[in-house]
Amino acid sequence: MKLKPVLLIMATVLAVFISFSALSNPVLTAESQTENTQEYLNMFNFLFRYVQDNYVEEIDPETLYMGAIKGLFESLDDPYSVYLTKNDMRLLRNTTTGRFGGVGLIISKPDPSLELEPTPRRPYPQYVEVVSPIEGAPAYRAGIHAGDHITAVEGESTEELTLDEVVDKLKGPPGTEVKVKILRRDSISFDVTITRAIIEVPTIKQDMIGTIAYLRIVDWTPYTDDRVREAFDFFEERGYRSIIVDVRGNPGGLLDSVVDVADLFLDSGTIVSTRSRIPSENKRFTADSSTEIPETVPVIVLVDKGSASASEIFAGAMKDSGRGYLIGETTYGKGSVQWVREFGETGFKLTIARYYTPAGISVDEVGVEPDLGIPPEELSEEEQASLQQIFENNTIVSFVEENPREDPEKVDAFIDRLRNQGISLDERDIRFLVRSEYNRRMDFPPVYDLEFDKVLQRAVEMLESGEVR
Template sequence: MQKNERYIWIGAGALAISFFALVAFSPVAVAQSGVTDSEEYLKTFREVFRFIEENFVEEVDPKTLYEGALKGMFDTLDDPYSYFLDIDGMESLTDITTGNFGGVGLVISKQTKSSVPDYDDDTLLYIEVVSPIEGTPAYRAGINAGDLIIKIGAESTEDLTIDEVVGRLRGVPGTEVQVTVLRGKKTEMAVSIVRDIIEVPTVKAAMIDSDIAYLKISQFTPFTDDRVRDAIADFERTGYNALVIDVRNNPGGRLSSVIDTADMFLESGTIVSTRSRVPRENDIFTATKRVLVPKNVPIAVLINKGSASASEILAGALRDNARAMIIGQTSYGKGSVQQVREIGDGGFKLTTSRYYTPSGLNIDKIGIEPDTVVEDDPLTDDEQAVIDSITEDNLVSEFLRLNPDPSDNQIDEFIDSLQNDGLILEDRIIKRLINTEVNRTNNNPPVFDLEFDIILKEAVDVLQRMTSGIIRTGIGM
């Protein structure tokens, strides 16, 4: 793992380590007034450590005491992105940043008291799914962004760290792990996921029509900016007049990668800045005039609640520099930067600074607000309850098992059977459930889907009006 590189990921799951901005750790300067107290605390700690080791009724492994103490220190910070990493956690982090690892393919974060609205003493803190990685076992199993992992097997995740969840979700490819998720406030679902080697996709590209190019960025790995550059070159050869950049369910990644990517769309201006109480962590990253996409090509950036960290940096940079309009849903809201230090076989991650968009906004726990809000498919509570029942009973999966390539008549018969069982939804909603399940299980799903993707349809509609001259202004406003 490179030691002088920053990353800004949102926890990686299945695998899942939360992997946000990483750099080599260097000691933080301590105010002179606190040195004496710190030294006294360390002295007391050593005395207690030694006393426990020598006097506890049973023999104690010093490493167990040491790791337990470190975990306790990080727990007191109430920061989901600062925590101790054992040897497995460090190995997972290295695997993730190289873009190839084993697991089930989830991006996760640990809930904290400060991250849960209306937290009280009765609130249980679980592992939250930020997003499933497209094409992975968890994605195909139907895990959604926003789901809470409340059990792995029969074990509650309430008292587990992300590091411990990693160890339970990872395993030999081909083996199975059962995960219980809480969707919404009431619906619990047990899902069996078969582990596999996870190869992280970074970029997919295609032409939507003769004018509009589509660029989907799944994560910002060391190779993402090169893949984006290649895609833009392909668009240039084909010819295009507008661009959609899709960073929905993009959990983040390498800071240098997202900066280089943003630089391809900006002629000038700030991309992102970092601020800290430690002066050396303060930095401003600006465009370097290496722009590849002409300024007269309008851009729409798609975001949702699974867009975090580096993807939020890209969206914020293009919006605040009036280079793109943002369409979709409010993003996740991860605006802090972490450092990683290796110690012994393990290490730790610590939040050391926060990042700010060019307008000076820190989006931590707030997110990027889109210029045009489009929900995936607004549902009533009653409709969501019916969908939960259909999902929990695997009715769509069973229908597709019996009808791998269903005809319109077979779909109509399926809709009728659901209605006969009291599961009443509009035809379009059921057809979308079927389409989503087909894409989940397809080893080569389409790059985009204009029929059912209403956020993408909105972006295409806006860009078509812009390129035809109906809309002339408003980007980033």
């Protein structure tokens, strides 16, 4: 196809949960200061007073202090460590408390002031990257994909906007609309209008594929462990013999949640560890000896570039322990933990730890490599132009609206009509777009689609043939 401390570790989401606390600890100790610290502070105080007293125009002291503080965080060259203005803190509180309408996107964007250069992992650092759309949410139903970039919101470029400012623009009363411009596959650009709604995230979905237990973990919440246990009661009643755990598009969540679920599969060893300069944040989470799922049951884990943070912990633990075989794409590469601290009416977000897989590997900025890589196939320039035309003209949406029920004969006629109009997309790609549009309109779409999901197809083949055992 071409197309128990509670730590929250996930890419920024339109409904995040962040713990705010006063700036009380960890306190700086004499041991943590270099011999030159006082010298640097004296230098800053001298420069501050000199500029304030001698600059050609009178300048507000707050402006100088705020500029210096922002510069301090910018010097870290870390997109996740940033100073938060009074307005930034307001946006964070609005996002993390109360009930609001959103579009259901997990998004990421470095601070614009960092002016990061493009890299293969982050080709468009100036724009907002879609880590993953929340399944069933408005953005998902509108056809937004993991890996898309939001270049504008309501006609305003996202280049100079902070992540929190973009979040604020995407939020709004349920039932209202927001227009975004999407960049896909480097050259396909199109507008999408999304109707906001209250976002509710199901933590898991499950079904049987023959004798294979298919478990899709959508999010890592306080309830995921309980829901997974209930799912395995469902699987046991149906005589499952092997397992596929699908964490594609799962942006992360609670550390305790992923540790508890991984512990169901593992009977010993490290699940994940965190390393920090703060002694209390150096932790090692291990599996206990009472595994819930027999070691004789083969497990395949499906991953993609939308699998981030807690999902990477699960994937790394299953891979390094040899308990699970990974198929799909390299994961997102978010392997750090941040604290958010209030500082008067302002605040800051600071990376205080990185997490490591059982093999001692940090996934930060590199991700977890699958055992079997199945990347999406590339489109030719002609095919990209056809796809651009389809998106711009709302071709698929219009067809589905005119034909509310999926009819194979009407789909065949639709494909013939597109061929006559010069659309060069592969027939299978067009059928996939049509099927996806029908699924997005369902209140309860199918848990899986074996016809078009080539990664799932390969996993099923490997389990049924005994290639993974």
